[in-house]
Structures are given as structure tokens and as C-alpha cells.
Amino acid sequence: MRAAIEAAAEGLNVAVVSKVYPVRSHSVAAQGGINAAIKDTDSWENHMFDTVKGSDYLGDQDAIEILCKEAPRDIMELERMGAVFSRDPSGNIAQRPFGGAGYPRTCYLADRTGHGLLHLMYEQLLKHEVFIYDEWHVARLVVEDNVVRGIIAIELRGGKLHRLHSKAVIIATGGYGRVFHTTTNALSSTGDGMGLALNAGLELMDMEFVQFHPTTLKRTGILITEGARGEGGYLLNSLGERFMANYAPTVKELASRDVVSRAEKTEIDQGRGVNGCVLLDLRHLGADRINERLPQIRELAINFAGVDPLTEPIPIRPGAHYSMGGIMTDVDGATKIKGLYAAGESACVSVHGANRLGGNSLLEAVVFGRRAGAAAARRCLACAAPEFPDSALRDSAHDIADILRRDNGETASALRQEMTLVMEEHCGVFRDSEKLIAGLAKIRELKQRYGKVSLSDKGDYFNSELLAVLELGHMLDVAESIAAGAVARKESRGAHYRTDFPRRDDREWLKHTVVRKEDSELKISYKDVNISRYEPKERTY
Amino acid sequence: MKIKFKIKRYNPAEGEPAEPYFQAYTLDVEEGMSVLDALLKIADEQDTTLSFRRSCRSSICGSCAVNINGFARLSCATQVMPEYAKMGDMVIEPLSNHVPLKDLIVDFNPFWSRIEKVAPYLTPTSRRARRRGDVPARENDGARVTARDEEAIDKSQRCIMCGCCNSECNALEIDDRYIGPAALAKAWRLVGDVREGNSRKRLERLSEEHGMWNCVRCVHCTQYCPKSVSPLKQIESLRSRAMKEGVLDNPGAKHVEAMADSVKRVGRLDEAAMTFRTLGFLRSLGMIPFGLKMERHGKMPKPLLFPQIENIAEVRDIYEEAERLEKEDRERKKG
Numbered sequence: 044m045r046a047a048i049e050a051a052a053e054g055l056n057v058a059v060v061s062k063v064y065p066v067r068s069h070s071v072a073a074q075g076g077i078n079a080a081i082k083d084t085d086s087w088e089n090h091m092f093d094t095v096k097g098s099d100y101l102g103d104q105d106a107i108e109i110l111c112k113e114a115p116r117d118i119m120e121l122e123r124m125g126a127v128f129s130r131d132p133s134g135n136i137a138q139r140p141f142g143g144a145g146y147p148r149t150c151y152l153a154d155r156t157g158h159g160l161l162h163l164m165y166e167q168l169l170k171h172e173v174f175i176y177d178e179w180h181v182a183r184l185v186v187e188d189n190v191v192r193g194i195i196a197i198e199l200r201g202g203k204l205h206r207l208h209s210k211a212v213i214i215a216t217g218g219y220g221r222v223f224h225t226t227t228n229a230l231s232s233t234g235d236g237m238g239l240a241l242n243a244g245l246e247l248m249d250m251e252f253v254q255f256h257p258t259t260l261k262r263t264g265i266l267i268t269e270g271a272r273g274e275g276g277y278l279l280n281s282l283g284e285r286f287m288a289n290y291a292p293t294v295k296e297l298a299s300r301d302v303v304s305r306a307e308k309t310e311i312d313q314g315r316g317v318n319g320c321v322l323l324d325l326r327h328l329g330a331d332r333i334n335e336r337l338p339q340i341r342e343l344a345i346n347f348a349g350v351d352p353l354t355e356p357i358p359i360r361p362g363a364h365y366s367m368g369g370i371m372t373d374v375d376g377a378t379k380i381k382g383l384y385a386a387g388e389s390a391c392v393s394v395h396g397a398n399r400l401g402g403n404s405l406l407e408a409v410v411f412g413r414r415a416g417a418a419a420a421r422r423c424l425a426c427a428a429p430e431f432p433d434s435a436l437r438d439s440a441h442d443i444a445d446i447l448r449r450d451n452g453e454t455a456s457a458l459r460q461e462m463t464l465v466m467e468e469h470c471g472v473f474r475d476s477e478k479l480i481a482g483l484a485k486i487r488e489l490k491q492r493y494g495k496v497s498l499s500d501k502g503d504y505f506n507s508e509l510l511a512v513l514e515l516g517h518m519l520d521v522a523e524s525i526a527a528g529a530v531a532r533k534e535s536r537g538a539h540y541r542t543d544f545p546r547r548d549d550r551e552w553l554k555h556t557v558v559r560k561e562d563s564e565l566k567i568s569y570k571d572v573n574i575s576r577y578e579p580k581e582r583t584y
Numbered sequence: 585m586k587i588k589f590k591i592k593r594y595n596p597a598e599g600e601p602a603e604p605y606f607q608a609y610t611l612d613v614e615e616g617m618s619v620l621d622a623l624l625k626i627a628d629e630q631d632t633t634l635s636f637r638r639s640c641r642s643s644i645c646g647s648c649a650v651n652i653n654g655f656a657r658l659s660c661a662t663q664v665m666p667e668y669a670k671m672g673d674m675v676i677e678p679l680s681n682h683v684p685l686k687d688l689i690v691d692f693n694p695f696w697s698r699i700e701k702v703a704p705y706l707t708p709t710s711r712r713a714r715r716r717g718d719v720p721a722r723e724n725d726g727a728r729v730t731a732r733d734e735e736a737i738d739k740s741q742r743c744i745m746c747g748c749c750n751s752e753c754n755a756l757e758i759d760d761r762y763i764g765p766a767a768l769a770k771a772w773r774l775v776g777d778v779r780e781g782n783s784r785k786r787l788e789r790l791s792e793e794h795g796m797w798n799c800v801r802c803v804h805c806t807q808y809c810p811k812s813v814s815p816l817k818q819i820e821s822l823r824s825r826a827m828k829e830g831v832l833d834n835p836g837a838k839h840v841e842a843m844a845d846s847v848k849r850v851g852r853l854d855e856a857a858m859t860f861r862t863l864g865f866l867r868s869l870g871m872i873p874f875g876l877k878m879e880r881h882g883k884m885p886k887p888l889l890f891p892q893i894e895n896i897a898e899v900r901d902i903y904e905e906a907e908r909l910e911k912e913d914r915e916r917k918k919g
């Protein structure tokens with residue numbers, strides 16, 4: 044949406060196509076905040092250093108520099124658009140500490156930052172008269188001669204296939220958390236854009252880096268914001284110990300997410316868990332602080348786990364949260380296909396490298412969304428509309444008819460369930476060669492079976508089952524990319540932790556993993572990391 | 585434990601029943617399961633053709649509002665076991681006051697156009713409305729907003745646009761062109777923002793027909809909002825701001841003005857005089873029966889603002905506004 048606003052402000056005719064209404068996008072669930080060095084006592088260089096270090100030196104430093112330098116400007120712009128950031132007593136924008144950051148630089152709107160900003164983007168869409176095709180599911184990116192021509196989308200309401208002819212397309216389809224069983228992501232976060240991109244011939248980068256968030260609710264995986272630790276929450280094991288003291292003695296609970304997730308998993312695996320969880324204790328913060336700063340967290344804990352954090356600690360465990368990898372782009376969101384851009388969580392610029400810092404991804408979506416919008420606008424103003432191939436609609440219609448025609452196969456939901464369990468078991472917080480290779484084989488087997496999945500709903504109106512089949516196709520591609528990248532990377536870096544290679548290996552592996560699809564097979568290659576200011580050092584907290 | 589879910593089905597396709605009908609599914613439910621979990625389980629295991637909206641499953645995206653045992657609720661935030669224990673039933677229907685498209689999915693376009701009607705974006709005062717691109721690199725460009733300023737709009741900005749309030753709104757049931765509580769909460773989000781530059785213009789527009797004066801104060805919106813937005817409270821804020829800013833050239837406000845006069849003059853309500861000045865307004869509102877919803881719900885809303893005489897709620901509303909106005913007036917004279 045940020046990209047659309049930018050392009051519309053340039054006077055272009057812009058439309059947003061989304062499978063859910065824009066205010067339902069999963070950014071709405073972001074709680075903790077958005078980072079920017081806006082105070083005199085902070086600097087973009089500090090922000091950059093924290094981000095580089097957080098990325099375990101795999102982030103591209105040219106991109107990170109842009110992110111951190113432009114962040115304050117974007118925050119002010121959001122405020123100007125109408126964002127209601129929480130304020131400090133003197134009326135300035137307040138900031139809270141976040142894991143992995145050396146300065147409290149996370150701006151927030153209580154614990155509803157994503158909700159506030161997403162609704163703000165929606166307001167601006169209306170203001171700029173951007174056309175909204177809501178509940179349209181993109182089924183295909185139309186590319187010919189390395190130039191994008193538009194997209195094919197299904198209108199969910201009546202099942203019609205539409206062609207949207209355009210000079211530029213920006214993919215901003217968010218993450219793929221649903222590939223894993225326990226996840227903080229929405230039911231709609233199925234990595235469609237990454238699958239679409241692979242099918243269109245694009246490359247995905249660093250897919251093996253999956254962030255596991257340390258504090259997700261027991262049964263559902265619903266997120267308890269890092270802000271809860273930022274505000275001073277403790278993590279306790281079954282013995283009541285603040286176990287983070289053993290893993291990150293100085294910053295404890297505020298260590299980077301990968302570090303905390305592994306610590307929790309170790310505690311649980313070594314028998315110091317509480318029913319497969321550890322405990323997040325907020326009680327010492329007191330009712331006032333919890334009600335003022337973390338009201339939504341209290342509500343979520345009560346409604347979804349039956350625990351009131353005022354009186355009881357919250358049972359939590361790690362869950363898949365964020366996709367560091369994604370569609371490979373340059374710092375303007377451009378891909379190698381002309382007119383095709385990507386931004387937000389579906390893209391990999393790469394600013395997060397092997398591990399993203401909390402509060403940096405909303406920022407990424409805003410900064411690089413804006414830049415992608417501007418770059419797409421420049422291109423649109425400079426070129427004529429390329430032709431739209433007649434065959435595209437026909438091909439898509441055939442694909443879908445094929446799926447609808449199949450009978451007596453497995454259901455998509457059964458296959459999806461299996462996939463999520465395989466990924467959790469084989470590509471989770473702790474990985475090793477044996478587990479990964481077996482996991483990859485299982486995913487490939489699931490892909491075979493996917494070809495025979497059939498539907499019982501053959502109707503046109505809101506056919507959720509058809510949607511589930513299309514999403515599953517993308518998820519399997521994403522799952523395979525993650526597993527293949529992880530098998531190959533014989534080191535531990537950021538969120539990718541291999542018990543058989545527990546150290547980082549800069550000599551061999553200070554490079555990005557790149558996957559692409561060739562004749563429906565995934566091929567892996569590697570790309571150098573951009574290192575400008577900060578040479579790799581050991582990462583300790 | 586096994587529970588029978590009675591779900592309203594509807595499919596506009598040819599060859600399907602023309603009228604919505606109920607279909608029953610028996611499901612094994614466990615502690616902690618939400619109605620959304622149950623719907624997903626039914627769709628996965630029993631009937632893949634069942635359609636309903638969903639996304640975040642943590643009560644923040646606003647997709648999954650349906651009617652559960654007669655009331656508008658978020659299906660993700662409603663736990664099956666306690667709900668069943670309380671109501672002894674599990675009847676799931678699409679939201680009321682909305683047109684069903686398929687099964688539990690309703691047409692939300694009217695909802696969105698209502699939101700669009702209030703121009704739901706900040707239009708800052710000229711000092712702050714600088715040219716695009718001219719954004720300061722640092723904070724403190726005079727754009728200070730205090731915690732108290734934020735407090736004023738805090739509730740209104742919690743709205744997730746789920747439509748529960750509109751679904752339960754009595755005024756909307758009477759007049760389907762009424763702007764409705766969700767859009768009015770959004771309107772206050774802007775009018776109440778210290779940075780907004782066009783509050784007065786907004787209030788004037790909101791005072792037009794089918795606008796904020798249509799609300800009959802049944803409190804349903806506040807009662808059924810899952811995010812404590814309290815739309816009625818926001819509507820009251822809009823109304824009293826309109827009075828304060830002198831946006832009076834409309835039937836609703838005239839009504840209040842008459843009241844204020846009367847209160848100031850004799851210190852009590854002079855109904856005859858008031859009715860005379862606001863006859864038009866009463867005619868537009870008073871003749872229409874409501875209470876239909878009340879019957880369906882089988883009870884009165886909690887804060888008992890709803891006596892038998894139809895216009896009394898409105899009169900009380902106005903009475904309170906007038907009192908507030910008078911108090912402000914007094915304070916102004918004092919200070």
C-alpha cells in the first residue's frame with residue numbers, strides 16, 4: 044500500500060489487488076513497533092550497526108544504510124499522514140527498547156503499531172483514490188521477453204478470472220509463516236508472491252533464514268509482542284529461574300530473537316519446560332503499566348490462553364514468525380524482470396540477513412515500499428504499455444480447470460497439515476543434516492502428491508477450497524526452497540542453527556543463497572554480500 | 585465433547601436453494617477452541633464448501649465477524665465451550681443488517697462506502713500541510729501532541745472494521761442510508777485529532793440527513809463492539825463538538841439548541857416549546873417504529889435509556905447535550 048500511495052502521488056493510475064480487504068492484511072497484527080533513530084542521542088549509524096550485527100553480517104550494508112538513514116524521514120511522514128504514535132510526557136514521539144538494539148529506538152502505537160499503520164495506509168489509499176480490487180486472488184504474473192505485462196487474478200466473489208494489464212507490478216504479498224505448524228502468521232500468510240515469482244522465473248534469496256519468535260501463545264501460536272520483554276517482562280523455566288542469564292548474561296531477555304528462541308527450546312528439551320512451554324512473567328510490572336502499555340497483550344492472553352498476565356505468567360514457546368528471505372531485489376525493489384518489483388516481507392533486499400531485528404520489518408515495508416513505488420512510477424512515466432499476451436488468460440483458465448476436473452484425490456488441507464508438521468520437525472529452531480535431508484525428501488514427495496489433489500467444491504462463489512489448493516502450491520515451493528537452502532548451508536548463522544555445524548563460517552558462507560526454478564526443479568547458486576562499513580565480528584549479546 | 589453447530593447456508597449459484605437454510609454439523613470440541621477453529625475444522629474435515637471470512641485469528645484483522653446465537657461476534661474471539669454452556673446452543677449466521685453473498689460471507693461493500701463517506705484521512709491545518717516531500721528529518725517541528733490529545737481519540741482508533749456494531753445498530757435497521765456507528769467512530773478519530781484542519785466542515789457534513797443525528801442511542805454498538813471502541817461515546821463526542829462549534833443549521837442540532845434555550849430560561853425542560861421548534865426533526869425520526877431488534881434480543885440494553893415512548897431516548901440525549909452545553913457556557917462566563 045505504501046508503494047501504491049507513492050505511485051499515485053506521482054499521478055499514476057494505480058490499483059491494489061489483494062486477496063483480503065487491505066485493512067485485513069497481516070501487517071495489522073504487528074504489535075511492538077517500528078524503528079528509527081529520531082533522537083539527538085541516537086544516530087542512523089547506531090541503528091545500522093545494530094541491524095548489521097543482528098543480521099549476523101549477512102545483510103547487505105548498502106541496503107541497510109538506506110533503511111536506517113531514511114527511517115526518521117519516513118516516521119515523520121507517517122506522523123504527518125496522521126499516525127498516532129504514542130508520546131512521552133513532553134509530547135514527543137516515545138520510543139521503547141527492543142531486542143538486539145543498543146538504544147530504545149522503537150516507535151509505537153501502544154501495542155497496536157501495525158494496526159495503526161495499516162489503517163493509516165488504507166486511509167491514504169482512499170485519499171489518493173487508489174482503486175482497490177479486494178478479495179481478488181492473483182493467480183499468475185504475466186511476463187514475456189523479460190518484461191512484465193500485468194497479472195491474472197480470480198475474483199473470489201463470483202470466481203471470474205480477470206486480466207489486469209499494466210506497465211508495472213509490485214509484489215507485496217507478505218510472509219509465508221503458514222508453511223510451519225506453529226506460527227504467528229495469519230491464515231492468509233502463505234507466501235504466494237514468492238511462489239508466483241519462482242514461476243515467473245525470478246530468484247528467491249536466503250530462504251533458509253526463518254525467524255522463530257520466542258514468545259508465541261501455547262496452543263495457537265498467537266504472538267505476544269517483544270514489547271512485553273521490552274517493558275521488562277521475565278522469562279522463567281519450570282524452576283522459576285530467569286534462564287536467559289545463562290545464555291545472554293548482559294541483556295538477558297532482550298537478546299536477539301534467534302538467541303532467545305534457542306534458549307527456550309534448550310530449556311524445554313532439557314526438561315525445564317512447563318507443558319512444552321516456558322513462562323513469560325509480567326506480574327512485577329504492575330497493573331497500571333500492563334494496562335497502559337500492553338493492553339492488547341492482556342486481552343490476547345485472557346481470550347486465547349485463559350491466563351490473566353496481571354496474576355499469572357503466560358505460557359509461551361517459539362513459533363515461525365518472519366521470513367528473512369524472499370524475492371531478490373535491488374534497493375529500489377526492482378527484480379531482474381523489467382517492470383516487476385517486490386517490497387515488504389515478500390522481498391529480500393536484503394536488510395535482515397540471517398536474522399531480523401524487531402521493529403525493522405514494518406520499517407522495511409515503509410521505506411522500501413515507498414522506494415519501489417517511486418521506481419515503478421518512474422518507469423511507468425517513461426515507457427509505453429507493453430502488449431498483454433492473449434494466451435495468458437487462457438493458460439490460467441486451463442490450469443484452474445485442470446484442478447477443478449480432478450476427482451478422488453487427497454484434500455489440500457490434509458496435505459497442508461502434513462507439510463507444516465514436516466517443516467516444524469525438520470526445519471525448525473535446531474537443524475542438522477540428517478533431519479534436513481529427510482525433510483527435503485518429504486517435501487518433494489508431498490509435491491508429487493500435490494499434483495493429484497482434488498476438490499469437492501467445484502462452485503464459483505467464494506471457493507475457499509480452490510484458493511487453498513493454489514496457496515498450497517506456493518507453500519510447497521517455499522518449503523522446498525527453505526529446506527534446500529538449509530541443507531546446503533553448512534554453518535550456523537542468525538536464525539539458521541545447525542547442531543552439526545554450530546559455528547558461523549565467514550570463509551565459506553558469508554554469501555547469499557539464491558534459488559530459482561528451472562523446468563520445475565530448484566537450482567541453487569550464491570551471491571556476495573555487500574559489506575561497506577562494518578566488518579564481520581563475533582556476535583554476542 | 586460433541587456439539588451440534590447449526591450453520592446458515594446460502595449459495596447464489598443455480599440449482600441451489602433460493603433461500604438460506606440451516607445445516608447441522610456435529611463436531612468434537614476441546615477446551616480452548618474458538619468458533620473460528622471449529623469452522624475451520626468443519627471446512628477441513630466435513631464440508632469443504634462452507635465459506636466464511638478469516639485471516640489473523642487473533643481478533644485484530646476484523647474479517648471473521650458472524651452472528652453467534654443471535655449476536656454479532658468475532659468468531660476467533662468466541663470460545664465454543666463457554667458460549668455453548670451459556671446459551672445451550674450454537675447457531676451461526678451471517679451478520680445482520682448486511683446482505684449475505686454466500687454462507688457466512690456478507691456483502692461488505694456498503695460498509696466500506698460508509699467509511700469512505702467520512703473522508704477517513706487526516707487533512708491537517710495549513711501550517712502542517714506542507715508540500716509533499718518536504719518532510720523534516722527530525723522530530724519537534726511543532727507537531728507536538730500531548731498524551732491528553734491522544735486520549736481523546738484513543739478508543740476510536742482501536743476500530744478493526746469488523747462490522748459488529750453496524751450489524752446490531754437499530755438506527756441502521758430503520759434507515760439503511762444511515763452512516764452507522766463504525767463510520768462515525770472513524771469520523772471522531774479525525775474530528776477529535778488536534779492536528780485535523782477541517783473539523784468544522786466534517787461536522788457540517790456529518791450533521792446532514794442520515795448522519796450522526798440519526799443515532800437513537802440504543803447502545804448496541806458499544807455493547808457489541810469487540811474492541812471497546814464505544815462508538816456511541818464517539819457519536820456523543822461528535823454531537824457535543826458540533827454544538828460547541830456552532831454547527832447548528834440542521835434539524836438535529838436545532839433540536840438541541842431549543843433544549844439548551846429552554847434549560848437556560850427556566851431551568852427545566854419545556855417540552856411544548858421545544859417540539860415547536862424542532863417539529864421537522866421529530867417528524868423525520870419519531871414516526872418510525874424501532875424495537876424490532878430489541879425483541880429479537882429479548883432484552884433491553886443494559887444502561888436503560890429506552891423507555892416505551894419512542895422519542896424519549898432522543899429527548900434524553902438532547903437533554904444531556906444541552907446540560908453539557910450549558911455547563912460549558914457557565915464555565916466560559918466564569919473564566
Ligand SMILES: Cc1cc2nc3c(=O)[nH]c(=O)nc-3n(C[C@H](O)[C@H](O)[C@H](O)COP(=O)(O)OP(=O)(O)OC[C@H]3O[C@@H](n4cnc5c(N)ncnc54)[C@H](O)[C@@H]3O)c2cc1C
Nearest residue numbers: 062063068070073075076181216217235387388402404405
Ligand atoms: C504477529 C506479528 C507481529 C509483528 N510485529 C512486528 C513489529 O512489532 N514490528 C515490525 O517491524 N514488524 C513486525 N512484524 C512483521 C511485519 O508485520 C511484517 O513483516 C510486515 O507487516 C509485512 O508487511 P507486508 O506489507 O509485506 O505484508 P502483509 O501485510 O502480510 O500484506 C500482504 C498482502 O498481500 C496480499 N496477498 C498475498 N497473496 C496474495 C495473492 N495471491 N493475491 C492477492 N493478494 C495477495 C494479502 O492479501 C495482503 O493484503 C510482525 C509480524 C507478525 C506476524
Ligand code: SF4
Nearest residue numbers: 753799800802803805
Ligand atoms: S447507539 Fe446509535 S449508532 Fe449505536 S447501535 Fe444504537 S442507534 Fe446505532
Ligand code: SF4
Nearest residue numbers: 743744746747749809
Ligand atoms: S467500532 Fe467496534 S464493532 Fe464497530 S467496526 Fe469498529 S471494532 Fe467493529
